[in-house]
Amino acid sequence: MPKQTIVNHLARIRSKQPWMVMSAADEFCLAGSDHPTISHYYGFEAGHSAEPIFAIPDGCVDILFDCDTTSPKAEVYGTPMEAMQIELIPEHRYFGVRFASGIMPDWLDVSAKDLIEQHVSFLSVATEAEQVFEAIVREPDFLSQVASFKDYFNGKKARHFSPLTIAALQYIFDHNGNVRIDELEVITGYTTRTIQRQFLSDLGFSPKVFCRIVRCQSAVYAINHKEITFSDMACDLGFTDQSHFLKEFKKLVSATPLAYQDRVKQHTYLDKIHYC
Template sequence: MPHQAVISRLERIRSKQPWLVLSAAEKFYIAGSNNPAISHFYSFKAGDNVEESFAIPDGCVDMLFDCDATCPTAGVFGTPMSAIDIELKRQHQYFGVRFASGVIPDCLKVSAEELIEHHFDFVDVVPHANQLFEAIISEKSFASQVASFQQFFEGKANRVMSPLTRYVVANIFEQQGNVRIDAMAQETGYTTRTIQRQFRADMGMSPKAFGRIIRCQSAVYHINHHDQVVFSDMAFDLGFSDQSHFLREFKKLVKATPMAYQNRVKQQTYYDRIQHF
């Protein structure tokens, strides 16, 4: 069982990318942010088993820097809608910025819909970011990289959501992704069509798709932070029609069955790799 203090710190991070942690050769460093738009910063050196690295749906925008001395790169990644392979390079040092789920920084020159399941070259979609790129890849410490990014991002805004979309997002989070659009239509007085249209304009995806992502993350979070998990109960709590539906959905979005995933993350080495600043 992981140390309780580690669990306490990790509970503040609800956007999980567990396969990224398991891809680290040694430690996976995490730092929080005073800016609520940023979920956290992270840094790691990729191990030799990178062919088993996957990104799972989390509703987040990530900025990932490959700080290789000879051929550094940086990309902006939108959320995948199912588990996808990550192209990491063995023994390369990475620095990442994960924005909070549902947050799109306004400094990006791409639409919300264009971000979904796509990635872009960092300097192509973030104006005036060449100096930041050079600073990140040349900094020798994780703390310095975090400070450089926070200085660059200070004063920058996020895309403004409509009040209707903010309401829907809040409900999806509150219900762990288990929401019905027709129920929200009754609560708000808007038609389901209006809700769906406005949500897609703001978020780049449908409310159902975002709810599916949050259900996935809720399941991952629960498995990560509980020693005993009854999968049939979890399926019911998250609104799945039956356990087999939950098992199929989890495997598609996480690239493993719930039992296989639990066995991986419950290994002591998983929590040993996470170092919180």
Template sequence: MTGLLRALPVSGIRSKQPWFVMSAAKYSTHINSANPFVSHYYSFEADGHHQHPIAIPDGCVDLLFDCDQNEPIAQVCGTALQAKEIQFERGHRYFGVRFLPGYIPDFLDVSAKEIIDNQIDFLDIMPRAKPIFEQVVEQTDFAKQVAIVSQFLHAKSASRLSPLTRQLVGKICQQQGNIQIQQLERYSGYCSRTIQRQFLAETGQTPKAFCRAIRCQSAVYNINHSPQLAFSDLASELGFSDQSHFLREFKKLVSTTPLEYQHRVQHKTYLERIHCY
């Protein structure tokens, strides 16, 4: 399954949060293949000169550390279900690890449903993790933070998904979220009722909500990497009935129109702002 996930389009997408990147004073990222359930690590300093950034649906769970010297905190953040304003403290340095779409760390004492569209204090649901929390927030070097968390995760299981749900997550990602429940029935051999019940119980999301998140990420990824992209072509590729439907959905999930987003990405030289390690 690991090899399959690494080959899926969503692995290349790396579950972006573009407004975090564009509102940060500095943004760094690192892709670590040591843990098969980790999408990537990232770090940024909140600028504070911009309005609060928007979180967009990505289907992922993040472990996010606010490394403030006076009041450090770590939170488990579930995927947003639509565009959602997030408050970061100006000048604070943040470090995060984003798990692959659909995967919820098995070592967290919380249900999948509780995490989705929510932020929960990390130490409240994993009090024994205080030593790792202290190591991360006291460290100022991004690479060393990555090494600390990577070692911590090495001994942990990050998947509580059954073979059926792993299969469905993989298929949805492979199709860029453009797949119907009837197609998932034919693909898996299970009825829609079983698929809906099991997927919701294990990921905290319905298959439809997860598909929306992956389609959102696919749209954002394509716009980021294709300056001359025709939105009519993108709408068709992602399975929207028409371009107007795509425009409405994009605005609901990304908080702006595709054209406005494209202009912002180009103005901010989005890809150049991301420092990879």
């Protein structure tokens, strides 16, 4: 698929895990989803890089299958709050399902709060999951893995959020996370205390934390796909100054914006992505 077409597809994906893409031995397969609660599916073989691999804040729940032929496993991961080092085993094939940012699958027997910065066995929290687990870890073809998960997922739903949380989430997305809590009071008609309480109940974290996550993802997307100065980016995302932006970016992505930009170019980020 031409690079510009890939960029157009990726523009619809709010959640990025760039270190995972760059850790792939060869291509990193992506497939979109026609279901609103799933952001996308992905698959890759882990490479032998000596560089650490980080998960960055994305507000998402992932199900990651390690399709090793001798010791396969699948785990459900919650979002990290800051850059968190993860372990991928070289030459192991991985298949992942990333739910849309802010979505909590209702059929997983675990709370949103308990998943933050944690991971649990997929088989221990998902109902009737043995068959789809076996189908995915034994299947070498990425699109066949996607089809297997879709069959399993058919009829399942996301956890219901309050209309208040839904309205606040949409506003935060629309403004790339550059949102003050008093703005949410105006657009929802509720007090800060009520908004925060409802967010914690639905998502497990506060509106301020979610704004931070969305700003982080917006900055990563801009560096991956656009030509923009860091000072302009800091201003667009509502940081008080460039120094504050640089410090925040390094904490959440584990690299300065310049170092991250150099890594993206060095590892030909877009060239690794194969959109199926």
